[in-house]
Amino acid sequence: MSRGRTIRGRWVAGSVGALAAIALLAGCAVAPVPMPTPSYSSTYVTPEPTGLAPLTGAIIPVGSLSAPALSAKIDNHPDARPQVGLEHTDLLFEELVEGGLTRYVAVWHSDVPAEIGPIRSIRPMDPDIISPLGGIVAYSGGQSRFVQQMLNTGLYNAIHGQRDTDDLMYRAPDRPGPHDVIVKAQELIARHLDLAAPVQLFSFAPDLDSSSAVREGAATAAITARFSSGSRRGWAWDAASQRWLRSQDESPDLDSAGTPYSAVNVVVIRVAISNDGGVPKTELIGSGEAWVSSGGFTIHATWSKASMYEPIRIVDDTGTVVRLAPGNSWIELVPLAGSVDFAAPPPSPEPSPTP
Numbered sequence: 001m002s003r004g005r006t007i008r009g010r011w012v013a014g015s016v017g018a019l020a021a022i023a024l025l026a027g028c029a030v031a032p033v034p035m036p037t038p039s040y041s042s043t044y045v046t047p048e049p050t051g052l053a054p055l056t057g058a059i060i061p062v063g064s065l066s067a068p069a070l071s072a073k074i075d076n077h078p079d080a081r082p083q084v085g086l087e088h089t090d091l092l093f094e095e096l097v098e099g100g101l102t103r104y105v106a107v108w109h110s111d112v113p114a115e116i117g118p119i120r121s122i123r124p125m126d127p128d129i130i131s132p133l134g135g136i137v138a139y140s141g142g143q144s145r146f147v148q149q150m151l152n153t154g155l156y157n158a159i160h161g162q163r164d165t166d167d168l169m170y171r172a173p174d175r176p177g178p179h180d181v182i183v184k185a186q187e188l189i190a191r192h193l194d195l196a197a198p199v200q201l202f203s204f205a206p207d208l209d210s211s212s213a214v215r216e217g218a219a220t221a222a223i224t225a226r227f228s229s230g231s232r233r234g235w236a237w238d239a240a241s242q243r244w245l246r247s248q249d250e251s252p253d254l255d256s257a258g259t260p261y262s263a264v265n266v267v268v269i270r271v272a273i274s275n276d277g278g279v280p281k282t283e284l285i286g287s288g289e290a291w292v293s294s295g296g297f298t299i300h301a302t303w304s305k306a307s308m309y310e311p312i313r314i315v316d317d318t319g320t321v322v323r324l325a326p327g328n329s330w331i332e333l334v335p336l337a338g339s340v341d342f343a344a345p346p347p348s349p350e351p352s353p354t355p
Contacts, residue, residue: 053110055090057204057326065110068135068195070185074104075120080179082256085116093129093331095282096273100228105129109198117182122146125282127153132311133198138183156192201311203323208295211325217297222343223266225334235266237296264327266293269303273335282333290314294325298342
């Protein structure tokens with residue numbers, strides 16, 4: 001029989017085994033279960049910093065368009081059509097030349113094709129058009145005084161027939177001369193990546209619906225610009241593509257794929273024409289009347305250009321800077337002796353009366 005005693009009314013075993021059992025039970029408290037540490041992995045990706053393509057207003061990653069712009073004097077004689085690469089231009093200026101014909105100053109930066117052309121000779125207004133862009137200008141030559149004016153701009157002059165362009169320009173065998181000089185555009189730019197990218201020339205809205213013409217302009221179905229009695233240019237609004245489609249002398253103006261040339265913005269600038277030794281010169285240092293057409297609408301404006309190196313500035317009738325829609329632009333430098341017409345869309349049909 002085990003011994004024990006009563007302590008404060010409780011029986012406590014007196015044997016060593018009993019005491020050991022009590023001690024064991026006292027030391028067997030349940031240890032807390034450790035809680036798992038939660039793990040969290042973020043899926044957020046920091047977006048690349050963005051900016052605007054200087055000549056189209058498109059949103060691009062910062063630093064993605066660091067190459068210089070390539071401007072070129074492009075032929076618009078019927079024998080030069082279809083031209084090479086015009087559907088890739090950021091900007092295109094159309095100007096009056098001899099005989100009532102027109103030529104282009106075409107500018108590539110954000111979308112440069114392998115080849116462009118055919119290039120032709122420089123004209124006295126071209127330094128005023130091209131100088132704000134910097135970079136490279138390509139042409140086939142010209143009167144020595146006009147060539148010297150272009151050389152004086154400080155741009156890199158890539159001239160057909162010079163040693164530095166021998167392997168970059170060639171005469172296409174399937175085109176009649178002199179409408180046949182083609183430029184290897186990408187290779188030309190690749191040799192001059194030390195030149196700066198162009199600055200922004202125009203102001204841009206973030207999207208088409210925010211452009212000045214759409215917000216404040218008049219609905220427009222077609223634009224007709226006459227440079228001379230023999231040079232009529234047309235633009236028709238195409239709602240399906242949200243672009244203006246181009247015609248020349250009442251026929252579609254087609255690229256090499258049979259697609260009409262098109263533009264997001266059509267800018268019409270009325271200009272005086274002077275006579276520079278028998279060569280028409282578009283006078284761009286000054287100011288005058290303008291219209292900007294985007295999204296099927298047109299806003300009246302005023303243009304001004306303070307000097308050769310300054311860009312063209314366009315403001316509306318309240319003095320507010322006009323904002324173009326993001327995309328490519330054609331700038332029509334229409335002589336004051338020519339004309340410009342804007343056609344409104346036809347009125348919507350009246351709903352039939354309810355019987």
